[in-house]
Structure formats: C-alpha cells, structure tokens
Amino acid sequence: MESLTVLQAIGFNKTYPGVKALDGVDFDLQYGEVQALVGQNGAGKSTFVEIIAGSIRPDSGQIKIDNNVYPYLEPSKSIELGIQTVHQENQLVEELSIADNIYLFNLPSNKIGLVKESNCTQAANELLHELGIDIPAGKKIKQLTFAEKKLISIAKAFSRKARILILDEPTASLDEKGKKILFDIIRRYTQKGLSVIYISHNIHEIFEISDRVTVFKDGKKVSTQPIKEISLNDVVRQMIGRTTTNLYSREKGKFQSAEAGILEVIDYHREGVIEHISFQVKAGEIFGIGGLVGAGRTELIRMIFGLDQKDSGKLIFRGKEITPTNPNDAIKKGIGYLTEDRKDSGLIMMRPIFENISLVKLAKEANRMLNLSIERNETQIISEQLNIKTPSISQLVLNLSGGNQQKVVLAKWLFAGAEILLFDEPTVGIDVGAKSEIYKLIDNLAAQGKIIILISSDNPELIAVCDRIGVMRNGRLITVLEGNDITEENILRYSMGVNEKD
Template sequence: MVTGMALRAERIVKNYPGVQALKSVDFDLRRGEVHALVGQNGAGKSTLVEIIAGSVSYDSGDIHIGDQKHTYLDPSRSIELGIQTVHQENQLVEEITVAENIFLYDLPRTRYGFVNLRSCIQAADVLLQELGIDVEPGKKISSLSFVDKKLISIAKAFSRKARILILDEPTASLDEQGRNALFSLIRRYTSLGLSTIYISHHLSEIFEIADRVTVLKDGQRVSTKAIGETSLHTIVPEMIGRSSQSLYVRDKKGRQTLEQGSLLQIVDFHREGVVDHVSFSVRAGEVYGIAGLVGAGRTELAQLVFGVDRSDHGSLLLDGKDITAGSPFNAVDEGIGFLTEDRKDSGLVLIQPVYENITLVRFVKEIKKKVKSLLNLAKEQDDARTVVQQLDIRTPTVSQKVINLSGGNQQKVVLGKWLFADSEIIIFDEPTVGIDVGSKSEIYKLIEKLADDGKFIIIISSDNPELVSVCDTVGVMRFGRLVAELRGDQMTEEQIVKHSLGVSVIKEPEL
C-alpha cells in the first residue's frame, strides 16, 4: 500500500453572485484511496471537484498537490499535475476507434506527420491489457456498449498519467454487471497508487468501493470518516443536517379542510425510460410538492402533464372531467400554467417589455376563443400595471425590458403571465433557483395566497427544506417513479432524502 497525501485542499471558498457555494472547505485525498464525496443537490460537490480539475476558479484557500502548493489552477495545469475527470456523460468521439480516442491528445505519428494507427492500436492494446479491460482497440466507439465506453473513458484518463481520478456519478445508467466491471477497474488502479474522488448519489455503492467518505452540506464539510466508522444511518442525517432553519414557515392550520373541494387527478402518466406510470391527486387549495434527485424524472413529468412533450399515456382529470392537454396550446386553454425550471430559456421573452410578457398567455387564450378585436395598448398596459402591483414586481415602468429585472422579479413576471390568463392549475419547476433570500419568501407568500384562493399548486423542487415548509403533501420520485407520498409528521427532510435515495424502502403508496 502506498502512503502519503495526493491532494490537500484547505479553506476553499467559492462565491457565486448571491450564493456562497463553498464556505471554507477542507478536503484531502491519500495516495491509493477511493474517497467518496456525498451531499444533496447544491451541497458543493461539483464545485469542489471542478475547482480541483481547474475548470472553476476559487476565491481563497490553498490546494496542495503532491508536495507543491498551488494558489491557482486551470484545466491544462490540472492535467499536467495528473488530475483527470471522467464526467457523467460520455465525452468520447463516437466515429473514431477506441485507440485513437485514448491517445487523442497526443496521437503517435509516422515520420511524415500522419497518424500512425498501427502503433496507436498497439499502445492501446498494452494499456487495456494492463487495466484488464476486454475491448478491441481497433473498434469504433459507436459500436461499444455503455459500460465499455465508461471503461474506455477511465483508461483514457489513466493513459494521461493520471494520479488523481475524479469520477462523477460513474455508475449512472450502469447495470449490476457493468458496475462490477467498473469497480474492479477502480480497485485495480488504486492498487497501483492512484487516488480517486468518487461522487455518487447511490450511497450503498460507496460502502462497496470507498475507503473514506466526506459529507458536504450547504458548502461546508460536515464530516470525513473512514468507511468502517460510518453507516447509512449516520450519513443521511449528516447530509440533511440539523433541523435547518427555514426562512419561511407557512401557517398550515386549518389545512384539514382539504378533504373537500375540487379534485385534480394526474392519472398514470408514462413515457418510456423517463416517467414510469405516475399517478397522484391534488385538491383545490393544496400545495403538492415533488421531490427527488436531479434526473428522477420530475421536470419530465411536468412536461408531460403540460403537453410540452408527448406522453405514451396518461390523463388529467378535474372532478372527473378529462382535461388532458397534449400540447401547451390546449394546456393554456384548460387553465394550466407552467413556470419552467429555466425562466430565461423558456419562461420569458427577455427583450420584450414587462407588459408584453404578462399579457402573452391571455392573448393565446383569446385566440382560442376567436376574439378578433384589435389590441388596446393603453388598456393592456393598465392591466399589466395591476398585475405588477398585485405581485409587487419591482420595475420602473411596465415598459421596462424584462432582461433588466432581477431574478426574483423576473420570476414574478412569469407568475403574473399565468395568473393574468386565469390559470387554475399552476406547476412550478424549481421556483426559487437563483433567487435571493428576500424574494424567495415573497414567492412563498404568493404561492400560499394562490393556494388560499383555491388553486391547484404543484411544486417541483430540489430544495427539500423549501418543500417541507411550503407544501401540504410531498411526493418523492426516484428513477421515474413516484415512490412515496409524505404528509403531516411524515413530511420531513429526512424522509424525503431517504426516499429519494432509496435507502430504506418503505411500502409503496397505494394509488
């Protein structure tokens, strides 16, 4: 066993506008160890490894690699220092051979300067045998299975004299057999003295492969322990932390009245490989949260319900009446609103003024109703002013271009657009991402008010404290399925995380 430190990061601080992603984090990596990094979405895992890989700069702190101290890293420098990252997505070039992919950064050449494919394949063959990877180096990448591509990515990293390997969710979309192949490769090269930083949401694997585990939460390190000294039951509470102080506490008194009132049923929505037969129901005035890890199919579910994407099947019933949308045009007509995850990408026309954004959906509805009258611009702006006042959107005038507004106010404009179109069912996808703390609580208040007005609210969020404080019910999705519905005392961060990760499988909800 090789000993000594491969990497030591001390007091790393990283600020993004409005957020402190890392608050003085310490992290070290021994030679020949697999060090797992775990934490919830937004805990700072990715930021930390990106800093180590040199693709993100850090604001303060020191990084020691080997015995050298570095105050500054960039991608080429990190690679020179032997740091290699294997990303979740395949980053190989599909249309050339395995061997060429492995040596792409420095292909062996003939004396005329052409690529020497033969010696390239020979070298790849030697490397693959050394690593115990059973893949023909002359094959095209596109003909390989998903697992083999992953193994080749790691072999490529290895061939670049990697001393530190960063694996980001390496087992995502691998089956049992693929995972075993991957693990045996990891064990093989750690025995050669390589160190690995291993990021994964699948906590059970960590106990199979890691030597130590560091838990991050909200940009801070919670603990670093040898794997033998910890357990799932220690790690999960550490990821969630002590009862986090939510800035917003919703008064849920009198929520029992939800037994009556109109009922919205989401029935058996399915799209092969993305969303797996999801059903649940929401009462008028209820706030229904959907929790889960990134990639659990939550956004995809919302897109199916709203009709942005075609579903294999699934229907939407309002008090028994079929209102399944099938397209955004119909969804708008049925009174469904959808605040997308990325408001700049698909929520707003940034170069247009506030009032034109607010009135847009109403106009679509009017087209459906065959309204033919010309627009009354003065009345339109007056209407928009009313919405601006109701939602307290801070903008100098309604003619201001939306691009000039802050994130929180932009989000309110999107909400205003749906409310002005009289939407009764409102789906929020990550409603407070990139929004400062003050605006966040304003948005929560608005959501609460909408619920009190008897609207159906569905909130998708990765911010579990947010869900717990705002929602009446939280459904948890995992691998495209709705695996749990939490209410009342059951609705805690800990339960949400457990179900998201599938740590303790409780019996399925009966739907």
C-alpha cells in the same frame, strides 16, 4: 517513496451571486485511497471537483500537489499533473468511433507525428482489454447503450497517465454488470497507487467501495471519517445537519371540496426515463416533488405539460381528460409551467414587463386583436397584485432582481388564466426575502383553489410549503409523505434509497 498525501485543498472559497458555493473548505486525498464525497443537492460537491479539474477558479485558497502549491489550476495543468475527471454527463462525440473518442486529444503517433487509424484502434482495444471492458474500439459511440458510453468515458480517463481520478455519479447509468467492471477497475488501480475522489448519491455503494467519506453541507465540509468508523445513518444525519428555523410556514391541509377539482396524473411512463407514475392533487393543495438531481422530476413535469414525448400517461381534471398533446394545447387547457431556468425559457429578457406578462394570453387567444392600452392596464393590475417592484411596467425584465423576474413569470401564467401550475425550482437564485414573498404568492394561489405541483431540490423549502411530498428516485415515485412523516431525513432517505433498517 510516494508521499502519503497526493492532493490537498486548503481554504477553498467560491461565491456566485447570492450563493456561497464553498466556504473555507479543506480536503486531503491519500495515496491509493478511494474517498467518497457526499452531500445534498447544492452542497458544493460539483464546484469543489471542478476547481480540482481546473474548470473553475476559486475566489481564494490553495491546491497542493507534490509539495507544489497552486492558487488555481487550468484544465491543461490539471491533466499534466495526472488528474482525470469522468463527468456525470456524456461528453463523448456520437459520430466518432470509440478509439477516436478515447484518444481525441492524445492521438498515438509515430516518430514524425503522423497518426495511423489502425494504430489508434489497436491501442484502444488494448486499453479496453486491460480495463476489462469487452467492446470493440471500432464501434461508433451512437451505437452504444448508456451503460457502455459510461464505461468508454471511464476508459478515456485511463488513456493518459492518471494519478488522481474524479468520478462524478459514475454508476448513474450503469447496470450491475457495468458497476462490477467499474469497481474491479477501481480496486485494481488503487492497489497500484491511483487515488479516487468518488461522488455518488447512492449511499450504499459508498460503503462498498470507499476507504473514507467526506460530507459537504451548504458549501462547508462537515467531516471526513474512515468508512469503518461511521454508519450509513450517521452519514445521512450529517448531510442534513442541524435543524434550522423555517423562513416561512403555512397552515397545511386546507383543501377545497372535491367538487372544486382534483387533478389525476395517471400512469406517466417513458422507457428508461419515467416509470409508470400516478398520483392525485386536490384543489388548494401544494403537492411537492422531491428527489436528487437526475431522479426524473423535471422530465415528468415536461411530459405533463406536453413538452416531451411519453409512452403512456393521461391527465384527468374535474373528471375530464385534459392530456395536452403539446405546450400550446396545455396552455389552452389551463396548465402553466414555470421552468427551472426562467432567463432562458421563461422570459424574454430584452422586452418590457407588460409584454412578458401578456405573452401567454396572446398566444392562447390567437385571433384576438391587440389593444395596447388594454394590455398595459390589465398587466399593470396584475403587476401590482404580485407586488412586482419596478418604476414602470415598461421596464425591461433584464433590469429586475431575480425575485421580481420570477414574479413576472408567475404573472404571465395567472394572466392567461392557468388553473394548474407546475413550478420547477421556483426560488433558485432568489434572495431570502424574495423567497418568502414567492412562498406567500404560492400559498395564496392554493387558497384560491389552484392545483399546484412544486419541484424543489431544497428539502426545507418543500417541508415549509407543501401539504404532501412525493419522492422520486431513478424515474420512479418511491413514496408520498404526509403529516408527521414529512421530515428532511425521510425525504433524503427515500431519495437515496436508504431504508430505516440500514
């Protein structure tokens, strides 16, 4: 007789610098059930399932499986216990065949340990047939569509004996046919005793496939309830939680006159990535872009900056086309891009502050002779204006706090004379006090008439800082919220495709 509970997580805690990813989380998974795990970006879902999969160790807590208690799991132990994970990102080897990918770490062999390619392909074809996936196992991964790759990732999880299956955004790249195949697999195998942890931002499918739903918010478990006893609106409200006092507020709607400049983003499109997006931003306005991870926000900004290719799209500023052909062209046209990962793509960590600040301007003015004295004096002035806390501008950027590093990134674009500023997650990894300073700096830039587009996964941040908020979903701009319509609930509803009538 199988125990009703196949997995228990007891008191999970996990802290990263400045972030409490999990805070005393308890969780139980029942035999043969599909339990949905939902929450906003940063709620702690991914950290939780990576601990179960053995990729991350909790700071404290226990995992209980088959009445055995573990302080943590290694990936090999997790697999040995029958836990299989299908990640959101493709983790297949493009140059290998489907069969080789499915059995990459578990190749079928004969009694003396030899592997025969034909046996591997046959086993893979039998597995695919059993799962209802009609794709020849001999094809290479690079020949498949995104949807087919996702199905192969799911098949790979069944190449070993799976008792617990973790699915992270499994339908993100599936078409309706692929989704039907997946749901058929889930229903057939849960009837045989498979237990599933199902993570999805598509709240409608949660109600289609799940038995229970667990809501996470800010690293804590809010509730676990049978799906029949909770409404879609209740789930959304629990994900938002109680309203918290804003750490920052600003007077909104104080735009410059039309003569000061309007940026027109016209018909940005790339097949399968961004779908014909257009909007306008006035000088002095902070235009926010919200949406869930994978909605296409960063991809849009990278196209606007000329980093990524596009099928169509142009920028008009003050009536003149300024569409950049590449990042260097964007810089020359007064566009600045503060990337999501400041350490990898925004700063040279092992160089001093003044060199980082002057870097873009020097690139913009390639023929200019470098005068070190002037460079230091000018960068000193902007460092003081932004209140970069450092004993000297000769200090290595590596030694600054996250908030001051972000100020250096902002300083380099202001020093280069950028009129249009694209912010991608500007306060990630920054403490509360530093966040307020960054907000004030952005507000001051808007007051000076700069064009500001700000991406954030922190919905309260968007509400506090932005005049209008465009919400993206699946590569499309769904709506633009303004005035009293700017609420956390509305942002989340449009992000998840939830209509008021649901």
